[in-house]
Amino acid sequence: MPADSHCHLNDPAFDEDLEEVISRIKEEGMDYLLNVGYDLQTSRKAVELAERYDTMYASVGVHPHNASQLNDNALAELGKLADHPRVVAIGETGLDYYRDRSPREDQVMALRAHMELAKKLKKPLIIHCRDAMEDCLKILEDEDLKKTGGVMHCFAGAPDDARRCLKLGMYISFAGNVTYPKAGALRESLKAVPGHRLLLETDSPYLAPQKKRGRRNSPAFLKYVVDKAAEVRGVTREDIERITVTNFKTLFKTGGVEKGEVAYKIRNSLYLNVTKECTNECYFCARFHSDTVQGHNLRISSDPTAEEMIEAMGDPSRYDEIVFCGFGEPALRLDAIMQVARVVKEKGGRTRLNTNGHANQIAGKDVTPQLAGLIDIVSVSLNTADAATYNEICSPLIPDAYQAVIDFIKSAKASGLSVTATAVDIPGKVNAEDVRRLAEDELGVGFRLRSYNLVG
Numbered sequence: 001m002p003a004d005s006h007c008h009l010n011d012p013a014f015d016e017d018l019e020e021v022i023s024r025i026k027e028e029g030m031d032y033l034l035n036v037g038y039d040l041q042t043s044r045k046a047v048e049l050a051e052r053y054d055t056m057y058a059s060v061g062v063h064p065h066n067a068s069q070l071n072d073n074a075l076a077e078l079g080k081l082a083d084h085p086r087v088v089a090i091g092e093t094g095l096d097y098y099r100d101r102s103p104r105e106d107q108v109m110a111l112r113a114h115m116e117l118a119k120k121l122k123k124p125l126i127i128h129c130r131d132a133m134e135d136c137l138k139i140l141e142d143e144d145l146k147k148t149g150g151v152m153h154c155f156a157g158a159p160d161d162a163r164r165c166l167k168l169g170m171y172i173s174f175a176g177n178v179t180y181p182k183a184g185a186l187r188e189s190l191k192a193v194p195g196h197r198l199l200l201e202t203d204s205p206y207l208a209p210q211k212k213r214g215r216r217n218s219p220a221f222l223k224y225v226v227d228k229a230a231e232v233r234g235v236t237r238e239d240i241e242r243i244t245v246t247n248f249k250t251l252f253k254t255g256g257v258e259k260g261e262v263a264y265k266i267r268n269s270l271y272l273n274v275t276k277e278c279t280n281e282c283y284f285c286a287r288f289h290s291d292t293v294q295g296h297n298l299r300i301s302s303d304p305t306a307e308e309m310i311e312a313m314g315d316p317s318r319y320d321e322i323v324f325c326g327f328g329e330p331a332l333r334l335d336a337i338m339q340v341a342r343v344v345k346e347k348g349g350r351t352r353l354n355t356n357g358h359a360n361q362i363a364g365k366d367v368t369p370q371l372a373g374l375i376d377i378v379s380v381s382l383n384t385a386d387a388a389t390y391n392e393i394c395s396p397l398i399p400d401a402y403q404a405v406i407d408f409i410k411s412a413k414a415s416g417l418s419v420t421a422t423a424v425d426i427p428g429k430v431n432a433e434d435v436r437r438l439a440e441d442e443l444g445v446g447f448r449l450r451s452y453n454l455v456g
Contacts, residue, residue, distance in 0.1 A: 002226050002241045003032035003248035004219045005173050006092075006126065006153045006201035009056075010035045010045035013205040013216055022053065024220045031055050032248045033219055036092050036126055036153075038063035040074055043081055050086035057254060059089035059126050067102035067110035075113055082121050088252035090118040091126030092153060095139075098131040111139055118148040124251055125150035127170070133161050140168055149251060154203050158185065159192040166197055171251050173199035176209035176217060179228045187232045191451070196290035199251070200225050200244050235294065236267050242295035250292075260300035263312035264293075269352075270319040272312070272340065273326035275303045275333050279358045281395040282383075284424055287327040298327045306339040313340070316349030321376070323352045331359035334367060341374035352377040357405035361398055368408070368415035378412050379448075380405065382421040385434035393429055409443050420446035 008014075014021055025033070035050065037043025037060045046058035060081040062070045082090060093114035095107050102110075118125045127150055129136040140150075151171040155162065165172055172193045178186050202225070204217035209224035230240045249255035264271050276299075278285075291299040304312070316322050322344045324330040324337050330353060331337070341351050357380040359367050371378070384390040387402035398404070412419045421439035423430055432449050439447040 001029050001031050001245060002200065002222050003244040004030065004202050004204075004222050005034055005151060005171075005199040005244070005248055005251075006036050006175070007033055007204045007219050008036060008038070008042065008206075009033070009049060009204070009219070010037065010042040011205055021218055021220070024218065026055075028220050028223065030219060030222070032245060032254065033057070034059055034089065034248075034252065036089075037061050037081075038092055039066045039069065040077055043078065047081055047084050047087060050084075056086075057088045057252060058084070058086055059091055060087055061091035061093045061114055061126065062110060063092055064094050064096040064107040064110065064128060065099065065101040067106040070106075070110045070113060075117070079117055079121075082117065082123065087123070088254060089124050089126050089150075090114050090121070090148075091150075092128045093125065094128035095132035095136045096128060096130045097135075108135075108139065111136075112143060115140075115143045115145070115148070118150075122148065124148055127152050128154070130156070133157050137161075137164050137168070140170075145169065151199055151251060153201060154207065155189060156186060157189060159189050162189045162192050166194070171197050171199050171247060173201045174225065174229065175201050175203045176207040176212075176221070176225055178232075179210040179224055180213075181210065187228075190229060190232050194286075194289075195243050195294045196247065196286070196292045198229075198243055199247050200229060200240070234267075239266055239294055244295075246292055246295040246297075258297040260291075260298060261296050262300070262304045262308055263314075264296035264298070265319070266294050266296075268320045269323055270313060270316070270321075271323045271325045272309050273298050273300055273304070274309070274324050274330040274337065275326060275328035276300050277303070277332055278327070278329040278356070279332070279362065279396060279398050279401070280329070280356050281397065282393060283395070284393065284426060285327075300327075303328075303333065306336040309336070309340050310343050313344075316344040316347050319349065321350040321352050323354060325354040329356050329358060329362075331355050331362055331367075334359065334363065334370075338370060338374055345374060350376045352379060354379045354381075355408075356381045356394075357408040358396075358398060358401060360408050360411060361401070361404035366411050366415075368412045368417060371412070372415045372417060375417060377418045377420065379420050379422055380409055380412070380445075381423075382406075382409070382435060382439060383423050384430055385438045389429065393426060406443070409439075409445055413443070413445055418446075420448050422448045422450050424450050
């Protein structure tokens with residue numbers, strides 16, 4: 001059930017066989033499609049399709065190619081169309097310096113006009129940007145895109161460009177060109193986008209994926225983009241589908257708020273959302289930026305009981321591992337973890353504890369002997385090679401927190417636990433090689449570097 005965040009079934013290319021195309025889309029089980037207007041005619045058609053099909057939504061706007069056509073009358077009609085309840089965004093608009101079919105000054109004026117309309121109606125923007133990233137981002141910054149939000153559609157930039165978009169609060173959408181053999185740089189950008197900001201699209205009838213290249217594109221071909229995204233990001237097709245649907249519903253406000261999940265699956269691991277409390281306030285933590293991780297809502301209202309976690313887990317042997325994790329620090333609820341872990345081990349499952357390493361400090365004693373035999377792997381967020389940097393990026397709420405992490409790793413190893421120390425690759429803050437040497441050479445445990453802004 002993937003979501004196509006940008007398509008053009010409102011394009012004349014589909015006039016002769018639209019119903020047949022829609023039938024094939026339904027066979028793919030697609031429940032969320034956004035038809036995007038690029039002039040007045042296609043904007044009207046997008047609204048018409050949204051009225052006819054409950055899986056379709058509309059965006060209305062004038063493409064930068066047609067920016068010179070955006071006079072006061074056209075803008076007034078866009079405003080009327082945008083009042084329709086099935087219109088969930090404004091655009092596509094932006095800058096296209098590749099073809100320059102409208103003068104650049106007209107493109108800039110049209111982009112600013114679309115942004116004013118979006119602010120007025122409180123709807124996100126669909127941004128088209130080709131060979132104009134610097135100018136486009138400068139305008140989005142000047143006009144404070146964060147007031148409306150939006151998506152950089154058919155993203156074609158470098159990872160640094162993606163990070164600038166993310167700072168503006170944008171979602172980033174990838175199209176069929178990410179499947180092309182020579183698109184290695186674009187796939188690096190796909191890796192760099194956090195799950196809670198990722199969207200996929202077809203941009204049909206354009207940009208057919210590699211397996212259908214040369215043919216008219218269709219939302220039915222989104223599955224090939226989904227498969228490539230799953231391969232590049234090291235997750236499953238199911239994960240990508242869930243992520244894109246969740247983000248589509250969030251950005252375009254097309255669905256209700258999902259209840260926080262106690263158990264959530266990523267790849268073939270089942271994670272348990274143990275607690276919403278934590279002894280760190282790491283500025284890079286996902287909970288400060290989103291309610292979701294890999295498309296799962298983790299914003300629970302209260303901590304689940306051990307019984308609730310066991311019920312939500314079901315048969316643990318179905319999964320590669322049961323991971324004690326979530327938005328908080330699981331070791332704050334050590335008794336509940338041990339109760340659940342006993343059930344997992346009795347039923348032949350494997351367990352992993354993701355922790356910030358404060359467990360002994362929290363308990364006031366060495367708890368690692370209690371974990372032996374119940375926890376197969378302990379993943380400890382070491383993060384830095386010195387206390388000063390740790391305090392800066394993790395903002396611990398307990399005293400001597402960094403030393404507590406070091407001591408926990410040592411005691412966990414001494415208790416016979418399999419330990420991996422991790423660090424988040426924060427540019428300009430963390431020297432990953434120093435952390436690796438501390439973990440492997442001095443502490444004698446494994447080491448794994450986690451990508452900044454990516455969790456799960």
